[in-house]
Amino acid sequence: MKNQTEITGGRRQRIILFPLPYQGHINPMLQLANLLYSKGFTITILHTNFNKPKTSNYPHFTFRFILDNDPHDERYSNLPLQGMGAFSRIFLFNQEGADQLRHQLELELSQKDEPPVSCLITDALWHFAQSVADRLSLPRLVLRTSSLFCFIVYASIPLLADLGYLDCSNNKHPEEQVVEFPMLKVKDIIKTGFKRDGNAIEEVIDNMVKQAKASSGIIWNSFKELEEPELETILRDIPAPSFLIPFPKHFTSSSSSLLEQDRTFFPWLDQQPPNSVVYVSFGSVAQVDEEHFMEIAHGLVDCKESFLWVVRPGFVNGSTWIEPLPDGFVGERGRIVKWAPQQEVLAHEAIGAFWTHSGWNSTFESVCEGVPMICSPFWGDQPLDARYMSDVAKVGVYLENGWEREEISKAIRRVIVDEDIRERARVLKQKLDASLSKGGSSYESVESLVAYISSL
Numbered sequence: 001m002k003n004q005t006e007i008t009g010g011r012r013q014r015i016i017l018f019p020l021p022y023q024g025h026i027n028p029m030l031q032l033a034n035l036l037y038s039k040g041f042t043i044t045i046l047h048t049n050f051n052k053p054k055t056s057n058y059p060h061f062t063f064r065f066i067l068d069n070d071p072h073d074e075r076y077s078n079l080p081l082q083g084m085g086a087f088s089r090i091f092l093f094n095q096e097g098a099d100q101l102r103h104q105l106e107l108e109l110s111q112k113d114e115p116p117v118s119c120l121i122t123d124a125l126w127h128f129a130q131s132v133a134d135r136l137s138l139p140r141l142v143l144r145t146s147s148l149f150c151f152i153v154y155a156s157i158p159l160l161a162d163l164g165y166l167d168c169s170n171n172k173h174p175e176e177q178v179v180e181f182p183m184l185k186v187k188d189i190i191k192t193g194f195k196r197d198g199n200a201i202e203e204v205i206d207n208m209v210k211q212a213k214a215s216s217g218i219i220w221n222s223f224k225e226l227e228e229p230e231l232e233t234i235l236r237d238i239p240a241p242s243f244l245i246p247f248p249k250h251f252t253s254s255s256s257s258l259l260e261q262d263r264t265f266f267p268w269l270d271q272q273p274p275n276s277v278v279y280v281s282f283g284s285v286a287q288v289d290e291e292h293f294m295e296i297a298h299g300l301v302d303c304k305e306s307f308l309w310v311v312r313p314g315f316v317n318g319s320t321w322i323e324p325l326p327d328g329f330v331g332e333r334g335r336i337v338k339w340a341p342q343q344e345v346l347a348h349e350a351i352g353a354f355w356t357h358s359g360w361n362s363t364f365e366s367v368c369e370g371v372p373m374i375c376s377p378f379w380g381d382q383p384l385d386a387r388y389m390s391d392v393a394k395v396g397v398y399l400e401n402g403w404e405r406e407e408i409s410k411a412i413r414r415v416i417v418d419e420d421i422r423e424r425a426r427v428l429k430q431k432l433d434a435s436l437s438k439g440g441s442s443y444e445s446v447e448s449l450v451a452y453i454s455s456l
């Protein structure tokens with residue numbers, strides 16, 4: 001009955017959510033949308049036509065398409081659809097999207113037949129949305145889809161640049177510790193790829209940090225017990241409230257998948273012994289060249305463990321899919337698919353390790369299921385996540401020296417057989433599960449987010 005009252009009351013308010021149109025950003029935003037809907041809010045999603053999720057999976061939401069509606073507008077229609085070039089939308093829309101966003105929000109705010117809008121929640125990387133929301137006196141919260149630790153390091157990029165950490169040619173040794181972040185090595189900072197040479201990505205990161213700090217609140221896909229010292233720093237440095245919510249524990253991201261998910265391997269997976277299969281996936285964007293792809297393949301075959309490997313079409317530079325692999329190369333122990341329902345796979349009892357690119361969603365989904373990791377980061381937040389999982393949480397092994405078959409095999413075997421690392425992953429999952437019960441940190445975070453939005 002109480003629930004009913006809450007929902008009847010809550011449905012009087014509407015929330016507009018605006019994700020960044022990439023898989024690793026759409027998933028947590030739509031999980032958040034589902035969570036807020038379950039708490040009684042009406043949901044409107046603003047989205048680009050580019051990478052739009054399957055709206056039929058969300059009949060309970062209203063979708064509005066903005067920013068790239070005009071097929072003749074060459075600013076948008078000529079942008080690449082694949083690879084790193086697809087990210088150019090982030091720069092462009094941040095520069096040029098304000099008028100369109102304001103126009104759409106004005107329309108939403110004037111709708112008489114819809115519940116009143118209590119706030120806008122955008123991806124933190126849509127930094128341009130803050131001034132638009134301010135002009136309309138609409139509170140804007142942000143969803144930050146990486147860890148708190150990553151945010152703190154990103155906020156320190158100007159300082160790290162001044163200290164010479166971003167410059168590969170300086171005299172700091174790659175293995176040296178970063179004084180300001182003792183858990184990091186110099187090479188971790190270099191691997192983020194930030195250069196401080198007036199590049200658009202650094203500008204976006206600086207603005208993201210600045211406008212997240214100016215927002216009415218920050219929602220994180222994490223939990224207190226995982227990042228307690230980082231949370232203290234955030235609470236000390238940022239006046240806006242922070243809400244740490246472990247989204248994969250509330251909803252799976254299957255319904256927002258942009259690619260078709262293969263499920264044909266489940267009968268095979270069901271037959272494998274517990275904790276025996278390595279799940280391998282490097283996310284929705286990363287690419288390798290053929291030489292490294294073959295090292296990965298050899299490392300997997302040589303380790304003599306069973307594996308389920310997601311090779312996204314386009315993952316191998318210059319190949320459509322897995323053409324570089326000779327027929328029968330993976331043998332009986334391996335299965336290769338183009339895309340999988342990842343959370344469901346990680347939750348399967350046969351999975352004993354996750355070899356990941358350390359994107360935050362993948363990392364956190366692994367934490368949520370208590371699966372230890374082998375970490376092979378590419379850029380951005382990934383080297384920071386990899387270091388944190390291997391050296392701080394100690395639930396992963398960081399493959400620090402790139403793609404080399406023997407090291408790969410050794411790392412996989414180590415994670416599969418090392419009882420200590422498995423136990424730490426299990427304990428971390430237990431802490432997370434406990435945080436979800438009434439009175440726990442994650443439970444309270446959801447409650448306070450709902451109360452906060454309701455009060456706006």
Ligand code: UDP
Binds near residue numbers: 024285359
């Ligand atoms: N994912 C999936 N199936 C796959 C591989 C990945 O559903 O076969 C999902 C995964 O569960 C995660 C997202 O894609 O939610 C990838 O996000 P992440 O932050 O890990 O990496 P990104 O793709 O942004 O580099």
